[in-house]
Each structure stands twice: as C-alpha cells, then as structure tokens.
Amino acid sequence: MISAFAIKQFVARAIGFCTNLDKCLIRARQCYVLCYHRVIPANVARTEHVHDAMWIAPETFEAQVCWMQQIGEIVPYERILDPRFKNDWPLFAVTFDDGWKDNYRYALPILQKYKVPAIIFLVTSAIDTGELFWPEDVVTKTQREINAGNRPKVLAALPALCLKEGNFNAEQQPAHQAEAFVEALKWVSDGERKRRIAAYYDRLGVEQKPLPGYVLSWDEVCQMHAAGIAFGSHTHTHRILKYSSPVEIEEELKRSRDIIAARLHVPVQAFAYPNASYKGNEREILARCGYRYGFRIDNLSLRHYTDPYYIPRIISYESIVQNPDYFKLRLLEVPLY
Numbered sequence: 001m002i003s004a005f006a007i008k009q010f011v012a013r014a015i016g017f018c019t020n021l022d023k024c025l026i027r028a029r030q031c032y033v034l035c036y037h038r039v040i041p042a043n044v045a046r047t048e049h050v051h052d053a054m055w056i057a058p059e060t061f062e063a064q065v066c067w068m069q070q071i072g073e074i075v076p077y078e079r080i081l082d083p084r085f086k087n088d089w090p091l092f093a094v095t096f097d098d099g100w101k102d103n104y105r106y107a108l109p110i111l112q113k114y115k116v117p118a119i120i121f122l123v124t125s126a127i128d129t130g131e132l133f134w135p136e137d138v139v140t141k142t143q144r145e146i147n148a149g150n151r152p153k154v155l156a157a158l159p160a161l162c163l164k165e166g167n168f169n170a171e172q173q174p175a176h177q178a179e180a181f182v183e184a185l186k187w188v189s190d191g192e193r194k195r196r197i198a199a200y201y202d203r204l205g206v207e208q209k210p211l212p213g214y215v216l217s218w219d220e221v222c223q224m225h226a227a228g229i230a231f232g233s234h235t236h237t238h239r240i241l242k243y244s245s246p247v248e249i250e251e252e253l254k255r256s257r258d259i260i261a262a263r264l265h266v267p268v269q270a271f272a273y274p275n276a277s278y279k280g281n282e283r284e285i286l287a288r289c290g291y292r293y294g295f296r297i298d299n300l301s302l303r304h305y306t307d308p309y310y311i312p313r314i315i316s317y318e319s320i321v322q323n324p325d326y327f328k329l330r331l332l333e334v335p336l337y
C-alpha cells in the first residue's frame with residue numbers, strides 16, 4: 001500500500017519539477033527558525049529505532065546548511081527576531097533541542113566549517129547526570145532487546161507500559177508499540193509513569209538506570225560555548241509545561257537558568273518548550289525568570305511571529321529534508337501537510 005506521506009512526497013517532487021522553488025523562496029524573503037534534535041548517521045538512527053522527527057544525517061544537515069547559505073543567510077536568532085533588521089533574502093536561524101551528544105560530535109564540525117551561528121536548548125538535569133531522557137531510554141532499551149533476538153520477551157513485558165487495556169496488540173511491531181505507549185505516558189503523573197517503566201524494565205530484565213552516553217557533558221557544552229555556540233534552557237527535567245502548575249514551571253525555569261548561567265557565565269535569555277507543548281500563559285513566568293524569548297514548534301515562518309514568548313519554529317529532520325522539494329514547500333507554507 002502507498003502511504004499518504006509517499007503520495008505527498010511525489011506531489012512535492014512534481015511541483016518542484018514544474019516550479020523553481022528556490023526562486024519562490026528568494027522572492028518571498030521570509031525568515032525561518034529551524035529546530036533540529038539529533039545529528040547522527042542513518043544506520044545508527046535505524047538500528048536504535050530513533051523517532052523519525054528526531055534525527056538528521058550529518059551529510060543531509062551539511063547539504064541543508066549549504067543550501068540555506070546559497071539562497072539566503074543563517075544569522076543568530078536575536079538578529080532574525082529584531083524587527084529593525086531588514087532582509088533582502090531569506091534568513092534562517094538554527095536551533096537544537098535537548099542537548100544531544102551527537103550535536104558535539106557531528107553538528108559542531110559542520111557549524112564551524114560553515115561559520116553557522118546556533119543555539120542549543122539544554123535539559124540541565126540530563127547534562128548533570130549524563131542519563132538519557134526516559135522516552136528515548138524506553139525505546140532504545142526495547143529496540144536493543146529486539147536487535148538481540150529477544151522479541152518474545154519484549155512482547156511479554158510491553159503490557160506493563162500500556163495504559164489502556166486493549167491497546168496492546170501482540171501482532172504489531174513491538175518498537176512502534178513502545179513508542180505509542182511512551183507518548184501516552186507523557187500525560188500521566190510522574191509517580192505512575194515511573195512505576196510502569198520500572199515494572200517494564202523488571203519484566204524485560206534490563207537495568208533500571210537510564211542509559212549513559214547520549215547527552216552532552218558540561219565539558220562539551222563549555223567547549224561548544226567557547227566555539228561560539230549559544231545555549232538556552234529546555235527546562236531542568238524536560239517537564240511538559242502544559243500540565244504543570246505555575247510553581248513547578250517557575251522551578252524548572254529558574255533551576256535550569258541558574259545552572260547554565262553558573263557554568264557558562266552568561267545570562268540565559270532563551271527557552272524552548274519541551275514537547276512543543278504549552279498553555280499559552282507562560283509569558284509572565286518566563287519574563288519574571290529573566291527570559292526574553294520562548295520557542296515553540298509549529299512549522300510556521302516568522303511571518304506569524306507576534307509574541308517573543310511563542311516564537312514559531314520549523315522542525316527539520318531526515319525524512320522531510322531528504323526530498324528538498326517537500327521541505328521547500330513546507331517553508332513556503334504550502335498546505336501539503
């Protein structure tokens with residue numbers, strides 16, 4: 001069966017074949033804030049079942065950087081947001097969420113090679129402990145067991161993660177099911193989530209402790225900072241603000257701000273909402289905690305930018321950038337999505 005995504009990709013190619021999309025973009029002179037997550041080789045992403053929207057291959061990232069510099073300019077995020085700054089060509093700002101170690105290994109050399117300004121939004125508790133975020137920890141451990149030939153064990157353990165009876169299906173791909181269960185677990189209390197994950201790991205016979213080696217160390221953060229990369233906050237624990245109390249939000253914002261400021265000796269002014277999720281009334285708390293900018297993800301250009309605390313960003317990842325026409329149509333906000 002042909003997927004809807006494949007049809008859209010085909011339509012994008014056909015439009016790109018008939019129309020010079022680069023010229024359209026140059027004429028539109030729009031501004032875009034791009035959001036990346038991981039920069040990793042395709043074989044690693046596929047072996048570890050990294051979520052599609054979470055990664056781009058280094059060579060694809062490099063090609064995209066070159067293309068942006070060819071049709072426009074990549075500028076620091078403060079400049080792209082400055083209304084006094086007029087542009088004669090498309091402008092791009094580059095941002096990364098979470099603080100993945102691969103940003104140091106694969107993205108930094110490309111950013112340096114092409115002198116690209118960028119900002120990385122850190123989850124400070126993860127940098128402190130060096131432990132992987134719980135959603136990726138669940139999926140990675142699941143995939144490792146599958147890769148090791150332990151699929152029956154995974155299928156036997158998975159019901160521990162499943163919130164609604166009847167949602168577990170032994171016929172379905174276990175890694176996809178784990179991903180879906182993780183998504184549902186983002187919206188339950190911390191206690192319930194921790195209990196379920198502990199029970200799952202128990203049944204699976206894997207370590208309870210999250211995997212090390214996936215997030216940046218403070219030493220790498222400092223090296224990147226010395227190389228000109230900016231850093232912002234992505235909360236202390238990657239807490240989803242939409243379902244947090246004002247007290248919890250303030251604690252997350254202050255703690256992450258203080259930790260980054262103490263390490264890098266600079267004020268922390270930029271923040272990115274975890275899971276691209278927010279209530280819409282965080283403005284006051286952000287301002288009170290000294291932040292000047294808040295970044296969301298909604299795949300819109302800065303044409304829609306009205307509030308410094310809800311700045312639109314366009315997510316960029318391997319499977320949509322692989323087909324450049326598809327990505328260009330996204331930038332042109334053609335309703336193909």
Ligand SMILES: [Zn+2]
Nearest residue numbers: 097098274275
């Ligand atoms: Zn995040």
